[in-house]
Amino acid sequence: MQHGEIILDVVAPRSRFYQGGFGRLFPELEPWVPDIPQPATGGIGTAQALQNHFMNFVAQNMVDATGAGGRDISLPSGYVYFGQLVDHDITHDVTPLSESEVDPNRLHNFRTPRLDLDSLYGAGTKDQPFLYEAGTGKFRIDQIQGTNFRDLPRHRGTALIGDPRNDENIIVAQVHLAFLLAHNALVDEARKQGAKNPFETARKTLRWLYQWVVWNDYVRRICRDDVHKAALRLESGAGLIKVWQVGYDDVFDWKVNPFMPVEFSVAAYRFGHTLVRGGYQTNIGNGVGPNNGFPTFDVANPNTKGDLRGGNPLTSNRVIQWDWFLQMDSSFGPDFPQVARAFDPLLVEALRRMPEDPVNPSSPTAILNVLAARNLVRGVRMQLPAASAVARKLGIDHLPIQQQEDEALWFYILREAQSTEAVGSNGERLGLLGSILVAATFAGLLKGDPLSFLNMEPAWTPDRDPLLQALDQNLQINRDAGQAGNVSWGLPAIVRLSGLPVDGSSFPQPAGGAAAVPPPATPAPPAAG
Template sequence: MSHAKGPARPAFAPRSKLYKGRFGRICPGLTPWTPPGVPPEQIEAHFVAFANEHMTERPGLSPGEAIEIDDELETEFSSAIPAGYTYFGQFVDHDITFDPTPLGVEITDPEGLDNFRTPRLDLDCVYGSGPHDQPYMYDGAGKFLIGKIEGSDLDDLPRNPLGRAIIGDMRNDENAIVSQIQLAFLTAHNTLVDRAVAAGKADPFMEARRVLTWLYQHCVWEDFVRRICIDEVVDTALVKMKGKDGRVQWGLGLKDVYNWEYNPFMPLEFSVAAYRFGHSMVRNGYQTNFTHNQLDRVPLFNNTTAGSGASEPDLRGFGPRTEVTTVQWDWYFDMGNEADFFPQRARKIDTKLANALLFLGEDDGNPASVANKLAARNLIRGVMMELPSGPDVAAKLNVPVTVTLGDDEPAALWYYILREAEGQGGARLGRLGSTIVSAVFAGLLKGDPKAFVNVDPGWTPEAELASGMLTEDDKQDNSDWGLQAILRISGQPVSGV
């Protein structure tokens, strides 16, 4: 049932699994879910009230107060997933999808949805349209321009006089952690250009881009997806097969879940629901580095001094990096530091969102504003995009229904996926969430003609050692070539600043 106002319009995300455009649906034949008994004009207020009462981690507390509870109850809230993967997941999201449509416009026109990103793991959020079309991002020799923190030798994203980053995707400057992941990719590329020049490569820029992109694809699948999804689902979704003749090929095992005719589309069940699990992994604040911050947590968003004229540091973005907000990466990923408190951990995947996420948008601190309630916005968006319920999707995909929803709980797909993970202790996604996320990432890789699984199916990062594009020092103790390798290549701070 559509709640659009005005005349009906043709769907931009048609109910066809073979749709050739950039958005589509995994379950096109299912009935859209809406909250029972709630008139369309009351949906916003309904979900805001539900989010306020049921989806806030510590009702009534500021993020600063919630940080103190985080410190006291670290184990209760923490998963085993290092905190950096929360923001790497955000970086990956920005690489594959971008819908700039304001929420109010979606309510008016639920089918007016477009994806301004290629649905591929191709790092277009880093490279933009390349040095020929966006020369202001490059130095003329195939390297990215890099900024500096004023009065320091620390790197920063290149910025204009207003402090805004000059990068391939503006969203990768929206908080200090994801902006420094972006910075790490820029400086990793520059290092790889130097190595390509030393190795005598004919086109150092393209060689560096290829190696960084393939290493990134490897990290997404073997490091990130395997951490957040059930192992046997990941093993089914994308299978590396070696024939009797010795040739290696990659095959898709969940084509019944995610399939296309010519090119991959971005499924709404993924982008509007399943992949938004990361919102529940966000903490109220993070330790940043030893040298300038010691062990204090820096708030993600500091609303505690609003209106006082104070300027306590926080991790919100769209401004220059500072010494206090500089990320020491062994606080966020397993970089070989053997201390018990390294790295800090992401929150469990559950139905509670950190208090810091109540203070988003221009109306900071106003609990009645939809823009300040990420949980409410996600629930509203699912209805406006006419997504089916979680139980209906589980039945359609033949995934066991493991969640019994209470009478006051929404059957919205996003909420159901969080409840499913919560029922398993919040360590990773449950069966339905794992199935959707694994199937889509596998399909995006296999559907990209330039991905390593298609161009060079036998490729592994080890294959780059002989050419000198990658080194054993990049891998160090991380035998599976995870994201840590890119961070080491980048030369950004690992163990101190």
């Protein structure tokens, strides 16, 4: 869950006519700034005072003292890390600016604000040939030495992939790997069917399947049902033609091409941080039980390989058994798949001790290690509006503002999701305001992409795709549709298409018949810091 070591101090323009990579949904709303004592002359600076304020707030209000367990919800944990891959596919800002260098024109999104898997494909086979097998149109894949398990392609340990951020932890790395292998399977099928350009044929199918999964599986799970249904719908237009209609086009009001809204990227879409567990079981080969998993971050030993950080070749004990992370037909017992923690303002202790500060790794007093504090500071520096002002702008109810920090858009969205009031979702998914911001943005990105299936073939479904239809007939890659909470052609289908290990049969069985032991109630907690 690492997101870089620099707190970005950048500002998106407020003009409705701006057509850059980032923009604002509500440019007319005033920025929200917390009321904190101004530093005395010769004392700490305003920026440091802001950091100190939020560090104290996080320590008092946002730390889950229960450890790895917390409150569970029904969302399988695989979607938490799929959401991270989606984030890396649509947004990446690497512009470091000091407080005195606020220049709107320097804010640049190094990812296309489209669901087009540019984080996977990079610049293509000609401009980035090192990503691909020569002459095949297929991605390079490595193998874990001495095993049948596969890994991302690497050079001296460094992953050779379209977006290096997808190797920051081993779970999102294996989501990325699943997409690489899914593309390769589609290339083989396209060639079998006589496609003139197997690479492009496979890429189009995978992109459209990905868009389908994002909207019909992922966004449906994280947003309120009423908001999801209102945000995007297929209707009969003039002359009975099929047209996708966007329900919140007055929220995401873009011209010509969609931009990346900062209210989404800096606040609403950062809900995933609260869903992260302190640790996970990876596969049956390690056995089952509270001592057989891995902490997300080993806060006691930040320089060891005893956790789920990426950046190194995959080892067999960290290979994901996917029916432990997604609801598949082989998922067994009440505790598998492992599920996400609740949508709420509490983050596990591991995310307050991230090993990102080069001087004091894992120290809870260094802001680079405290993800929640960085999120709050970033929201102020990006001049996000107050949550209550956004709600009033949309004409919806909002929770009472009980303390000034409730106005911080990211914190409010988590608090709203946790609420049992009419605008909340009891921690199972985003609340009303959060759902609108997230669903409106995804719907706008899909509708604004001229090459999305919504615009190219509005009536397209995976069942009608010749490559997917043939592969499903042979491999039953859509077999998990109908499992608890699963839609047709959801994320499990991409895992099946990839050929990655789904159940325990791919792993050596632990000694003593541990494979038959019911899985633990909670995954392994992180080591004490």
